[in-house]
Amino acid sequence: MPTPVFKQLDRSLHDHLADVMRLASYADDRTAAGLARDELPRIVTALEALLREHRPDDHGRCPTCRTRWLSRRAPTPCRAYLAAHLCLTLATAERARRNATSTG
Numbered sequence: 001m002p003t004p005v006f007k008q009l010d011r012s013l014h015d016h017l018a019d020v021m022r023l024a025s026y027a028d029d030r031t032a033a034g035l036a037r038d039e040l041p042r043i044v045t046a047l048e049a050l051l052r053e054h055r056p057d058d059h060g061r062c063p064t065c066r067t068r069w070l071s072r073r074a075p076t077p078c079r080a081y082l083a084a085h086l087c088l089t090l091a092t093a094e095r096a097r098r099n100a101t102s103t104g
């Protein structure tokens with residue numbers, strides 16, 4: 001069960017990300033460019049920090065994630081790393097598809 005502190009942090013983080021997403025989608029170009037300059041480096045830094053926690057150890061295992069079976073360290077790439085990779089590559093593929101659709 002999440003603690004009240006976690007709930008507050010989680011809500012704050014999700015609210016911030018929702019604001020960023022809303023502005024990126026609906027703000028004018030100048031605001032969106034400013035948003036990208038301000039927020040993108042922070043988001044990339046946060047993602048890099050998270051991914052560092054999931055880099056394989058000397059045995060090719062994630063030092064953070066555990067398997068359900070015997071609670072062993074999960075093989076890498078772990079689910080967290082794969083989720084980040086999929087989100088980024090799918091977003092890139094989706095953007096490329098949209099650009100191809102709008103120009104062709």
Ligand SMILES: [Zn+2]
Pocket residue numbers: 053054062063064065074078079080081
């Ligand atoms: Zn992991």
